[in-house]
Amino acid sequence: MGLISAAVNSAMGVAQSQWKEFFYCDAIPADILVVKGKKKSTGYSPAARLNDNVISDGSVIAVADGQCMMITEQGKVVDICAESGEYIYDMSSEPSVFTGDLDESVMKVFREIGKRFTFGGVAGKDQRVYYFNTKEIVGNKYGTPNPVPFRITDKNIGLDIDVGVRCFGEYSYRISNPILFYTNICGNVSDAYSKHNLDSQLRAELLTALQPAFASISEKGIRYSALPGHANEICQALNDALQEKWRDLRGIEIVSFGVSSATISEEDEKMIKELQRTAALKDPAIAAAHLAGAQAQAMQAAASNAAGAATGFYAMNMAAQAGGLNAASLFNLAAQQQAPVQPQQAAAPAPASNADSWTCPSCGTQNQGKFCMECGTKKPAGALKYRCDKCGWVPADPTKPPKFCPECGDPFTTDDAVS
Numbered sequence: 001m002g003l004i005s006a007a008v009n010s011a012m013g014v015a016q017s018q019w020k021e022f023f024y025c026d027a028i029p030a031d032i033l034v035v036k037g038k039k040k041s042t043g044y045s046p047a048a049r050l051n052d053n054v055i056s057d058g059s060v061i062a063v064a065d066g067q068c069m070m071i072t073e074q075g076k077v078v079d080i081c082a083e084s085g086e087y088i089y090d091m092s093s094e095p096s097v098f099t100g101d102l103d104e105s106v107m108k109v110f111r112e113i114g115k116r117f118t119f120g121g122v123a124g125k126d127q128r129v130y131y132f133n134t135k136e137i138v139g140n141k142y143g144t145p146n147p148v149p150f151r152i153t154d155k156n157i158g159l160d161i162d163v164g165v166r167c168f169g170e171y172s173y174r175i176s177n178p179i180l181f182y183t184n185i186c187g188n189v190s191d192a193y194s195k196h197n198l199d200s201q202l203r204a205e206l207l208t209a210l211q212p213a214f215a216s217i218s219e220k221g222i223r224y225s226a227l228p229g230h231a232n233e234i235c236q237a238l239n240d241a242l243q244e245k246w247r248d249l250r251g252i253e254i255v256s257f258g259v260s261s262a263t264i265s266e267e268d269e270k271m272i273k274e275l276q277r278t279a280a281l282k283d284p285a286i287a288a289a290h291l292a293g294a295q296a297q298a299m300q301a302a303a304s305n306a307a308g309a310a311t312g313f314y315a316m317n318m319a320a321q322a323g324g325l326n327a328a329s330l331f332n333l334a335a336q337q338q339a340p341v342q343p344q345q346a347a348a349p350a351p352a353s354n355a356d357s358w359t360c361p362s363c364g365t366q367n368q369g370k371f372c373m374e375c376g377t378k379k380p381a382g383a384l385k386y387r388c389d390k391c392g393w394v395p396a397d398p399t400k401p402p403k404f405c406p407e408c409g410d411p412f413t414t415d416d417a418v419s
Helices: 006-011 046-050 104-113 178-186 199-218 224-250 266-280 284-303 309-322 327-338
Strands: 002-005 021-024 032-036 038-041 060-063 067-073 076-081 085-090 127-133 137-143 148-154 159-175 192-194 252-264
Touching (some): 127 178, 178 224, 199 224, 224 252
Parallel strands (some): 021 060
Antiparallel strands (some): 032 127, 067 076, 137 159, 159 252
């Protein structure tokens, strides 16, 4: 048994008047997920009069856009089609699958089910046609009754804390695998299956999945206040967290996730702002501007002090002295940090002592010429001048050397005397 395109069969000479029944589905409401197909009898159809749950050989089944049609026998899936058009039910052919916009997972599940009951070519006792709403199911509201843990990281200030986020919004989903949805959720539907049967369960599981989803979002450094702008990332994270329960078990997946608002507690928000403000004051220029503003406010308050302006300024000066650096010092520190680093120049070598220097015997002035530059006394003749024969050091008074050279420790002897 399988589905054959009505256009192809008509081209082979099969007239529409030969079709026993016509199965169709009106527009499916937005809040309905599954509805049983309606049957209109055309021509002579004894089976149609005997049992409404029998599909006669040669019947026509219509499929509209946004719908997925499924045929079941005895509650087992035997055929499925998600391509719009009209199809003829042929009991002599093998089961066929027209996947349409459904993914490969539908084909895989259908192959596992395989061909079901044929009863020797005679229709089974219970055959039904179901239509699934494959359009996006929108307008599903959610809200977190309790805060959801969210990690906040800020490498600029070294912040890494967990806070509780409350968020509200809407999400949408769609049936991506009708076979799984039929097998594990709705089963044989007598008339219609509404989304309200699933709302509370899906909402509870969605809120549970928000925690790992928010964890993956926070790892990217996204702030809680920026969550509304990252709906696509949250949607993907939720699908990853809900894959086992939603996609693999029920055949549904989230299409979009919207965040109307995301807030944290007043205490957490105050704490984060205080930490950010404190981290900003590590910059001496910002700290200086903040201190200057505070001093200006303090001066205004001191001038209007009830005990007199003098008392107010006295207290302000005491506070300024106890506060450490003032605004001017902070501004200078900021200017030093921003100034370009100048290359250091090598220090000029200290001038070596002149071996020809002598001490005036009259006034004690150190001289290098032939006469004292203070009193005019002539340089004494024949005075021995000393120089260290090891390192070349010359004492301030070459005629009066110390016992040992202060540079190398070598003792001074007459061998160190020079003319």
